[in-house]
Amino acid sequence: MHESSLLMKQSGQVPAGDVADSDTHPLQVKWLQPEDTALCARWDEFVLACPQATFFHRAGWLQIFRDVFRHTTHFLYAERAGAIEAVLPLAQIKSWLFGNSLISLPFAVYGGVAANNPAAAERLEIEAQVLARRLGVEHLELRNVKQRHADWPMQDLYVSFRKEILPEVEANMLAIPRKQRAMVRKGIKNGLSSHIDSTVDRFFALYADNVHRHGTPALPKRYFAELQKVFGADCEIMSVQDESGRVLSSVLSFYFRDEVLPYYAGDDVLARDMAANDFKYWELMRRSCERGLHVFDYGRSKQGTGSYSFKKNWGFEPQPLFYEYCLYKRDAIPQNNPSNAKYRYFIEAWRRMPIGLANRIGPLLVRNLG
Incomplete structure (x- = not known):
């Protein structure tokens, strides 16, 4: 037995x-x-x-x-x-x-x-x-x-945000609440463009800097490379850059059945002024619509946080987990x-630590957080 x-x-x-x-x-x-x-x-x-x-x-x-x-x-x-x-x-x-x-x-x-x-x-x-x-x-x-x-x-503590992707690109744009839609259009007017990355390099630089500024350890770069290796086309990195070619924002997304799940992200300090973060998620939604996907899964957020408010501003309603x-x-x-x-x-203390040191010792801590 x-x-x-x-x-x-x-x-x-x-x-x-x-x-x-x-x-x-x-x-x-x-x-x-x-x-x-x-x-x-x-x-x-x-x-x-x-x-x-x-x-x-x-x-x-x-x-x-x-x-x-x-x-x-x-x-x-x-x-x-x-x-x-x-x-x-x-x-x-x-x-x-x-x-x-x-x-x-x-x-x-x-x-x-x-x-x-x-x-x-x-x-x-x-x-x-x-x-x-x-x-x-x-x-x-x-x-x-x-x-x-x-x-x-x-x-x-957590809720999830999921919403239907409409069949037409313009219908998805019009479904975004007015103030948030204005931010997306600002990113478009700033000449931002989106590109699919074949490696994790540009994404990881932004991600590691972003979490460091928030005072939390970064997951190891090897982890993201392994995600791409194991899941192949179902794990994709999309980066946003300005007209000079500088990368301002990046997101790693998972694809499952007819859903897209933007899961890890990072932004440059200039991203906010350029509306690069707003443009990034619109571009992911636009691309997903053109691929025929039906669900945009914005993932989880802690209630009462900036991330929670940002997703609600897109017209997503929180769902309990x-x-x-x-x-x-x-x-x-x-x-x-x-x-x-x-x-x-x-x-x-972590925010004040040099980022090079944080990236070396961070994976030793974050692996045990789960």
Whole structure:
């Protein structure tokens, strides 16, 4: 018997595959291995077809977490008669500074289980709880789009912003509220242009400088290069430059089904005066419209922040995210984010640190934030 199934029996929880089933084929829980390319392809086929799945359920994240961040991964899937019915990607972050946790999924706005049926979803969530106890983590975190456990503590700090991309380019321009539309037109009048980058170089220079000015560590440059390598055409960098060729703003976006997800971004100090940030997101929307995409996913923002207000100014309405926690060795959900007052002095000190030094030591810290 599998170790997790044995633990479940000892705790009084019986796995779905061990009870009578109307189907002659029992539901089995297995672990994805990155070297099994055929299985990874099957996993991704399921993710693309499952309405509950997101870009962050893709198999490629397993390789990124192992190779870039050196985190232990547990990508679980439920299978019946050779067909995948549910997936649950998990990664463990074990840090002396930020604690020991099991998350679906670190560095992702969405996560949790994606399933074709409730039985498979429940089976994987039970397995995740058993795994969390066996690993001795302080908490299990599932970054759900929809609420699944009303009795679990929930982090209500973040919301997401999603909106339909209209079929015609001009219709999308007119759908932007008047004041924000004026900023987009300002960027156009300033002669700005957008370009697709083949490397992460220009993007990373802006991104690293941007997060440094905000007092937070930058993710390693290698991480962004690996995203391009693993996800190929589904990970794209678009940069905005002025008429002299100076790059002012850049965004790294993910593509999933008929959606575009601008995910990481950076801006030069001159970007605001030139309306380069506004122009950037318009250009991404325009290009996405011309590609026939249907959803613009602006990602998550903390409530009450400048990012939150900026996205609302585009006519996007916030939608709640249900980050649910199962607590084991702590009494409350963690607050490892810049909004936590205890990080105020660290943020101020980080802003004053030379950027070269910050870029060298930052990845050692940020890998454990998730």
